[in-house]
Amino acid sequence: xxxxxxxxxxxxxxxxxxxxxxxxxxxxxxxxxxxxxxxxxxxxxxxxxxxxxxxxxxxxxxxxxxxxxxxxxxxxxxxxxxxxxxxxxxxxxxxxxxxxxxxxxxxxxxxxxxxxxxxxxxxxxxxxxxxxxxxxxxxxxxxxxxxxxxxxxxxxxxxxxxxxxxxxxxxxxxxxxxxxxxxxxxxxxxxxxxxxxxxxxxxxxxxxxxxxxxxxxxxxxxxxxxxxxxxxxxxxxxxxxxxxxxxxxxxxxxxxxxxxxxxxxxxxxxxxxxxxxxxxxxxxxxxxxxxxxxxxxxxxxxxxxxxxxxxxxxxxxxxxxxxxxxxxxxxxxxxxxxxxxxxxxxxxxxxxxxxxxxxxxxxxxxxxxxxxxxxxxxxxxxxxxxxxxxxxxxxxxxxxxxxx
Numbered sequence: 001x002x003x004x005x006x007x008x009x010x011x012x013x014x015x016x017x018x019x020x021x022x023x024x025x026x027x028x029x030x031x032x033x034x035x036x037x038x039x040x041x042x043x044x045x046x047x048x049x050x051x052x053x054x055x056x057x058x059x060x061x062x063x064x065x066x067x068x069x070x071x072x073x074x075x076x077x078x079x080x081x082x083x084x085x086x087x088x089x090x091x092x093x094x095x096x097x098x099x100x101x102x103x104x105x106x107x108x109x110x111x112x113x114x115x116x117x118x119x120x121x122x123x124x125x126x127x128x129x130x131x132x133x134x135x136x137x138x139x140x141x142x143x144x145x146x147x148x149x150x151x152x153x154x155x156x157x158x159x160x161x162x163x164x165x166x167x168x169x170x171x172x173x174x175x176x177x178x179x180x181x182x183x184x185x186x187x188x189x190x191x192x193x194x195x196x197x198x199x200x201x202x203x204x205x206x207x208x209x210x211x212x213x214x215x216x217x218x219x220x221x222x223x224x225x226x227x228x229x230x231x232x233x234x235x236x237x238x239x240x241x242x243x244x245x246x247x248x249x250x251x252x253x254x255x256x257x258x259x260x261x262x263x264x265x266x267x268x269x270x271x272x273x274x275x276x277x278x279x280x281x282x283x284x285x286x287x288x289x290x291x292x293x294x295x296x297x298x299x300x301x302x303x304x305x306x307x308x309x310x311x312x313x314x315x316x317x318x319x320x321x322x323x324x325x326x327x328x329x330x331x332x333x334x335x336x337x338x339x340x341x342x343x344x345x346x347x348x349x350x351x352x353x354x355x356x357x358x359x360x361x362x363x364x365x366x367x368x369x370x371x372x373x374x375x376x377x378x379x380x381x382x383x384x385x386x387x388x389x390x391x392x393x394x395x396x397x398x399x400x401x402x403x404x
Contacts, residue, residue, distance in 0.1 A: 025326035026069040027097065033059070033314060034098040036088055036113065037128060038105050039077035042206050042231035045261040047128040050307040051075075051103050053299045057291075058314035066321050074098065078105040080205060085109035089116045099327050100125065100317055102310050107131035107178035114143040121329050125317065127310040130230075130257065131181040132392060135354040139399035142329060144336070144355045147309030148279045150178065151392040152361050153256050154186035156277030156385050159193065160363055161224055161254050167195035169254075170222035172213045172237055174229035175202040182228040182256050198222045203229065203237075210237045211244070218246055230257040235265045242270050259304045263366050263378045271366040271378075277390075278364050280305040280345040281379055287344035302376050305345075312343045349387075354399035361390040 035055050037047040052075045059071045074096060078085035085105060092098035093116065100123040104110035110129030117124035118140040126134050127146045130153070134145045158169075169190050173179040179202070187197040198220045201213040214237065217225045225246065227237055234255055241253055255262070258276035282292035282302040291311070292302040303311075320335035321327050341349030341357060349359040363383040372378060394402060 025328065026067050027099070027327055030070050030072050030097075031066050031318070031321060031327050032072045032074065032096065032098045033317070034088075034092045034096075034101045035073065035075040035103050035310070036078050036085060036101055036105055036109075037075070037103045038080055038231075039075075041080050042233055043080070043106070043128070044231075045265075046231060046259045046304045047103060047105070047306045047310075050295075050299050050301075050303060051128070051310045053295060054303060054307045054311040055102065055314045057294060057298070058311045058318065061315065062318050066318050067325065067327075071318065078109050080106050080109065082108050082112045085113050086116060089113045093117075093120050093122050099123065099329075102313055102317075103127050103306075104129045106176070107133070107181065108176055110134055111138045111177065114138065114140050117142045123317070123329055123333065125313045127313050128306045130178050132185065133177065133181065135352075135356045135392075136398045137400075139354050139397075139401055141401060142333065144313075144351060144357060146313045146357045147305055148277075148361065149356070149391065150182040150256075151185045152279075152385075152390040153277045154182060154189050155390060156361055156363050157254055157256055157275055158186040158189035158226070160275050160382075161252065162190050162193045162195050166224035166252055166254070167193070168198055168222045169195065169224045169226050170198045170217040170220040171200035171226045171228050172210065172217055173200050173202050174233055175204050178230065179228045183226070186226055186228065186256055200228075203233070205233065207233060208236060210240045213237075214241055214244055214246060218244065218249075218251065222251065224252045224254050226254045226256055228256050230259075231262070234258060234262050238266055238270065259306070260302060260376070260378065261304060264301075264376070266366075268367055268369045268372055268378060272368045274366040275382070276364055276366075277361055277385070278305045279359065279361055280308045281362065281364060281381060282308075283377065283379075284362075284381060291344045308345050312341065312345055315343055316341050352394060354394065354397050354402055356391055358387040358391060360387050361385040 037051045076088040104126040107129045110126045124143045171183045173183045201216045295303045323335040324331040346359045364379045
């Protein structure tokens with residue numbers, strides 16, 4: 001009997017030490033997630049406070065704990081300024097011991113923050129920034145691009161519009177990294193399909209008056225005016241185009257980054273028939289509707305693809321921490337790449353060596369007013385675009401991490 005007691009005691013001691021060893025793998029006894037977004041500017045409706053709500057839901061679904069340690073969240077407004085984003089990132093990594101930064105805001109900020117992550121061997125996951133440079137020349141071994149990129153948006157929308165007869169384009173482009181990337185990718189698709197790009201007008205971020213840029217587009221006689229912008233810039237340019245009678249005169253508008261909240265702000269009378277590409281729509285199926293119901297209960301409106309995507313990224317990161325048994329950057333990255341991405345918006349997603357998370361995209365169309373049955377019943381799925389068709393082929397990537 002004494003021998004049995006000793007054996008039980010020894011076994012208990014081994015288990016206790018094993019538990020301590022696992023717990024010791026969590027740095028600072030906490031797993032800390034940071035959300036960086038535009039909290040008050042032109043993209044706040046698409047990301048912003050909704051990103052924080054979605055990340056908190058992800059943490060809630062983990063019971064607030066991973067590996068026996070608490071999960072904490074911090075957030076900050078990068079104000080669409082690279083220096084502000086860099087200051088936030090360095091403070092979070094150096095002083096607040098953040099393990100991963102999600103969101104990253106705009107493209108220019110995203111590239112800069114991803115570079116900080118590489119420098120400090122810390123994980124960054126871009127869920128709102130769109131430029132393909134994040135997985136191209138600026139790719140990072142510790143950075144991932146999660147929801148969409150300008151190639152996928154341009155590929156889906158420009159292909160559909162050009163094939164439908166819109167074979168001459170003029171772009172109204174946001175004058176920063178995201179807009180330039182979107183125009184380049186969409187223009188490449190148009191030309192590949194035999195169409196022509198007649199020119200572009202570069203508009204500063206957060207422009208209120210698009211009249212001069214739209215008049216240049218109108219004067220070009222292009223069949224399609226491509227809006228290579230986002231957020232309130234897209235809303236303002238669409239509304240002013242209607243006021244100028246551009247669509248009534250026969251030119252089509254193609255929104256290259258359009259979100260649920262943009263369509264709501266425009267109203268279906270003005271937005272009806274608009275084609276655009278997204279990674280998620282809240283009313284696709286029972287799973288997407290269930291998440292949207294939870295999210296709306298806390299945020300007052302259904303999630304955009306960016307807000308749904310940051311939930312997806314946060315959950316996958318936490319699954320990888322649990323799988324790796326640690327929050328060590330390299331071990332978590334290995335687990336993230338090994339585990340398939342499965343949640344309400346992504347099925348069997350995979351992470352490529354350039355950091356691109358491969359997932360299906362969807363061609364959507366804004367409904368006619370008579371098709372809508374409610375305030376947020378605004379879009380319908382026209383086609384599913386498989387991941388391999390949606391995103392830039394790995395063989396075309398300029399990412400230096402890829403072995404060719």
